[in-house]
Amino acid sequence: xxxxxxxxxxSQIYVKSEDASPFGDMGDMFGGQCxxxxxxxxxxxxxxxxxxxxxxxxxxxxxxxxxxxxxEGWEEIVEAPYRPVGSASLxxxxxxxxxxxxxxxxxxxxxxxASGMDRAADAxxxxxxxxxxxxxxxxxxxxxxxxxxxxxxxxxxxxxxxxHVRTLPPPALSDPDEEVRWKAELDSWGELGETYRGRDxxxxxxxxxxxxxxxxxxxx
Numbered sequence: 001x002x003x004x005x006x007x008x009x010x011s012q013i014y015v016k017s018e019d020a021s022p023f024g025d026m027g028d029m030f031g032g033q034c035x036x037x038x039x040x041x042x043x044x045x046x047x048x049x050x051x052x053x054x055x056x057x058x059x060x061x062x063x064x065x066x067x068x069x070x071x072e073g074w075e076e077i078v079e080a081p082y083r084p085v086g087s088a089s090l091x092x093x094x095x096x097x098x099x100x101x102x103x104x105x106x107x108x109x110x111x112x113x114a115s116g117m118d119r120a121a122d123a124x125x126x127x128x129x130x131x132x133x134x135x136x137x138x139x140x141x142x143x144x145x146x147x148x149x150x151x152x153x154x155x156x157x158x159x160x161x162x163x164h165v166r167t168l169p170p171p172a173l174s175d176p177d178e179e180v181r182w183k184a185e186l187d188s189w190g191e192l193g194e195t196y197r198g199r200d201x202x203x204x205x206x207x208x209x210x211x212x213x214x215x216x217x218x219x220x
Contacts, residue, residue, distance in 0.1 A: 002061040002090065002099050005132070008050045009093035011121075013059070015101065015110075015138075019086035020044030032170030035078035035150045036161030038112040041170075044085030046110065051117030051134045051157050055126030058135030061090060061101060067109065067141050070151060074113035074137065076158045080148035082110045082140070090138070101140070109143035112136065117157040 006013060020043060023029055029039030029047040039047035050057055062068070070077060084105065089098040116134035120126075123133055153159055 001063060001101065002059065004059065005056040006059045006090070007055070007092050007096055008052055008057055009054055011050045011053050012093050013048050013050065014091045014093070015046035015048070015082070015088055016091045016098075017044035017085040017088045023047075026165070027168045030165040031168040033080070033148045033165050033168075034162065035080065035148050036163070036165040037076060037078045037114065037158060038080045038110065038148070039165075040080035040082050040110070040148060044083070044088070046080075046082060048112060048136070048138070049161055050136065051114070051120030051155075052126055053121070053124045056128070056132070057120070057126075058132050059090075060135075060137045061099070062137070062139045063102065064139060064141040067143065068111070068139055070111075071113065071137075072152070074115050074152065075154045076114040076117060077111065077151035078148065079109060079111045079146075079151060081143075081145040082108045083145075084108075103140060104142075106142055107145055108140045109146065111139040111151075113139075114158070118155040121157045 023042040023045055026039065026047070028042050029045065030036060031041050033039065033041060037049045039045075039049075084101075084103045088101045088103045090101060091098045114134065114136050116132075120134035126133055150162060153162060
């Protein structure tokens with residue numbers, strides 16, 4: 001589907017659905033999650049974090065009929081739930097190039113794998129005539145919604161983002177119908193669903209508008 005180099009800015013690239021509502025900041029996308037590399041808290045959108053701040057990274061997208069095996073050759077691996085809202089595309093920051101993903105209107109599991117994040121973060125940017133530093137793999141397959149998780153973490157760069165997003169407040173749900181759907185989803189997760197509830201009883205939702213917006217601090 002896609003196996004090329006893509007441009008990233010501010011360590012970001014996205015999957016966006018044509019009918020998804022606009023999000024505000026990192027709190028909208030990552031609030032309530034345990035992984036800080038693939039933000040899936042805003043319906044129809046994914047915020048993907050890269051090690052490189054500015055320049056071109058290697059990027060591959062795959063869509064599978066069933067769960068692919070985990071490739072332990074990658075340094076960082078996370079998973080999250082995703083459902084498109086209309087046609088979904090991989091989109092560069094600031095409305096740059098985009099690639100249609102051909103996803104159906106159904107629930108998916110997405111796995112985001114990365115290698116070279118530390119070296120890329122240290123380099124900060126990459127010139128056109130310089131060798132590739134970091135690369136990424138984004139995989140989709142049909143799957144009922146499950147909580148996001150960190151499958152593998154080896155680099156300080158990834159550890160930083162995982163730690164940061166766990167301080168973000170969970171999004172709140174403003175749609176009454178979505179309240180009912182989300183409660184049923186949590187109940188179906190059983191004990192796993194409890195990981196999406198704060199000690200004060202607030203939901204840790206994958207969808208909706210954020211409670212209090214925060215931007216990510218600069219990485220040391």
